[in-house]
Amino acid sequence: MKTPTARRNRRALRTAGAGAAALLALSACSSSDSDSPSSGSAPASGELSGTVTVFAAASLQESFTTLGKQFEKAHPGTKVTFSFGGSDSLAASITGGAPADVFASASPKTMKIVTDAGDASGTPVTFARNQLEIATLPGNPDKIGSLKDLTDKDLKVVLCAQEVPCGAAAQKALAASRLKLTPVSYEQDVKAALTKVELKEADAAVVYRTDVHAAGDKVEGVEFPESADAVNDYPVTLLKGTRHTAAAKAFLALVRSAEGRKVLTGAGFLKP
Known part of the structure; x- marks a missing residue:
């Protein structure tokens, strides 16, 4: 026959064991969560x-x-x-x-x-x-102030090819303004169009304002309101x-x- 003291000791052991098991389970879950891709934490650089x-x-x-x-x-x-x-x-x-x-x-x-x-x-x-901007020669010697100014036949203007996003955006802006522009060349990407101005092979180009920003003092940017209708x-x-x-x-x-x-x-x- 078990004494009351023995029964109390046995219950204490069972309680301690259950607590330890629960602690181990919680620790395992925490470890699993920290390794899970769904936890939202960025991988350590070494991984x-x-x-x-x-x-x-x-x-x-x-x-x-x-x-x-x-x-x-x-x-x-x-x-x-x-x-x-x-x-x-x-x-x-x-x-x-x-x-x-x-x-x-x-x-x-x-x-x-x-x-x-x-x-x-x-x-x-x-x-x-991204939004379009007109790139001109430094100092804007031709006094270009609008998209309409680019239709001057005495100006050499470069556009991106129409299948290129910057070219498609330029055509959209021109269409919204009901302007027709015949460029001296269509370039296959925006950097090529900008380079034409930097090398003084063109008086102006319709490019992204980010490219005007990146070119620094090699070109000067001219904003035009129609660009708001052709944001990419x-x-x-x-x-x-x-x-x-x-x-x-x-x-x-x-x-x-x-x-x-x-x-x-x-x-x-x-x-x-």
């Missing part, structure tokens, strides 16, 4: 490795290069390589099988080329917007077949983060 290949619109060159350096510094063992160009050409390269992890386009239309081909992983997200959204997406998914997702997170937005707005981009 990321490999090269992230980014195809991006030419107008993103300066800001994305800055973000790439920040990413590599924050995550030793990673490298970000870029291919900048016209969004339509980049989209064609991706659908043609060019290896890339991330695509950042200057318009939803060119992004749709990639999504329609089934090459995007997930749904593209708009991370920035910039979508970004992860691509299928990436070999370093974690690193690519982390770069995407940086682009969309407060720090990424700071770099983009500093370059002249509008918030999404």
